[in-house]
Amino acid sequence: MGPGPMDIHPRVYQALTSPVIGHLDPSYLEAIDRVGVLLQETFQTANKVTNATPGTGTSGMEACVANLLEPGDKALICVHGYFGDRIRQMAERQDAEVTVLEGAWGKPTDPEAVAQALSTGEFKVVGLIHAETSTGVLQPLSDISKLARDHGAMILLDTVTSLGGVELKVDEWGIDVAYSCSQKCIGAPPGMAPVTFSDRAMRSVENRKHAVRSWYLDIGLLNKYWGSERVYHHTSSSTMNYALLEALELIDEEGLDERFERHLKNHRALVVGIEGMGLEMLVEPEFRLPTLNTVLIPDGVDDATLRGFLLQEYNLEIGGGLGALKGKVWRVGLMGYSSLSENVIFFLSALDRALAKQGHRSDIEVGLTAAAEVLNG
Numbered sequence: 490m491g492p493g494p495m496d497i498h499p500r501v502y503q504a505l506t507s508p509v510i511g512h513l514d515p516s517y518l519e520a521i522d523r524v525g526v527l528l529q530e531t532f533q534t535a536n537k538v539t540n541a542t543p544g545t546g547t548s549g550m551e552a553c554v555a556n557l558l559e560p561g562d563k564a565l566i567c568v569h570g571y572f573g574d575r576i577r578q579m580a581e582r583q584d585a586e587v588t589v590l591e592g593a594w595g596k597p598t599d600p601e602a603v604a605q606a607l608s609t610g611e612f613k614v615v616g617l618i619h620a621e622t623s624t625g626v627l628q629p630l631s632d633i634s635k636l637a638r639d640h641g642a643m644i645l646l647d648t649v650t651s652l653g654g655v656e657l658k659v660d661e662w663g664i665d666v667a668y669s670c671s672q673k674c675i676g677a678p679p680g681m682a683p684v685t686f687s688d689r690a691m692r693s694v695e696n697r698k699h700a701v702r703s704w705y706l707d708i709g710l711l712n713k714y715w716g717s718e719r720v721y722h723h724t725s726s727s728t729m730n731y732a733l734l735e736a737l738e739l740i741d742e743e744g745l746d747e748r749f750e751r752h753l754k755n756h757r758a759l760v761v762g763i764e765g766m767g768l769e770m771l772v773e774p775e776f777r778l779p780t781l782n783t784v785l786i787p788d789g790v791d792d793a794t795l796r797g798f799l800l801q802e803y804n805l806e807i808g809g810g811l812g813a814l815k816g817k818v819w820r821v822g823l824m825g826y827s828s829l830s831e832n833v834i835f836f837l838s839a840l841d842r843a844l845a846k847q848g849h850r851s852d853i854e855v856g857l858t859a860a861a862e863v864l865n866g
């Protein structure tokens with residue numbers, strides 16, 4: 490129950506044992522097409538260029554940044570956690586002219602600050618994180634995407650901890666490019682990075698003055714393999730793609746709305762459980778991310794000792810804080826196949842034992858009763 494990778498469904502394990510076949514085998518190409526269609530459904534987009542790049546979420550990030558930005562392009566990057574800063578670093582490596590909009594960790598980016606920053610220049614791209622895994626903040630997007638649209642800038646969105654777990658409407662929200670990973674809410678192993686590029690984004694790539702600096706992640710070249718031309722680009726991993734495909738089929742069978750509802754309910758149960766126990770969440774209720782919950786570490790409790798105890802005694806992994814939040818929060822993931830009511834109850838009970846071990850008393854009965862009420866409601 491950390492920030493990922495999460496447990497995977499037995500059917501996804503089964504898919505990992507599929508025979509290894511060639512990347513141009515007709516039946517494999519059908520599977521790649523199906524991955525594209527199911528990713529369109531999951532991203533809620535009609536973008537033709539939608540598939541999965543090889544590599545983890547960071548490869549999706551690099552694909553989006555390296556294709557949209559070239560030397561001298563102006564990019565506004567919103568940073569209110571660890572991963573926004575990674576986009577900034579990548580944009581700077583493209584020799585883009587980067588303006589960083591710094592926000593407080595644990596809060597979303599403020600649309601007014603975006604408006605103010607946009608008024609200072611002509612930006613090609615606004616980059617931001619939908620679900621900041623380091624802080625547990627879910628970024629509201631409608632205001633910022635309207636501001637970017639009115640400005641003429643493209644939105645580059647990290648959906649690593651939101652795709653398949655919380656509502657994400659790429660077309661309706663006017664997102665130009667987005668990327669994610671396979672190992673969180675999608676429910677597959679790490680190793681694939683779903684990406685989607687709008688027609689507008691593809692036109693911008695086609696009109697670049699310089700070739701994309703990453704050959705491997707050049708979206709034009711990748712699309713010649715994903716699209717009808719079927720030009721060899723790299724030895725696509727059938728093992729990873731069949732696992733991703735099975736995970737996407739599971740999402741399709743569950744239904745997106747039902748899936749979001751499941752994630753939300755388990756998150757709500759966890760929050761009332763935590764608060765019932767007398768602990769506090771980092772993030773204000775309206776910006777809490779259902780898939781990644783940040784719990785404030787109570788005074789006097791040793792972070793590493795507690796997480797070590799959970800792992801040793803209960804085989805339960807939770808995440809520690811990153812960057813500015815190191816030692817201040819625990820990060821509890823409820824994503825994909827692992828977003829289960831029994832995991833909520835198990836976590837609260839195990840946490841109570843781990844706190845007691847350090848002499849910290851929590852009101853576990855109140856917490857469990859409150860959680861059960863949500864889960865049974």
Ligand SMILES: Cc1ncc(COP(=O)(O)O)c(C=O)c1O
Nearest residue numbers: 545546547572620622647649670
């Ligand atoms: C929001 C966010 N973006 C990017 C990444 C990088 O993904 P990966 O570790 O799969 O490369 C992560 C990883 O947890 C993340 O949480």
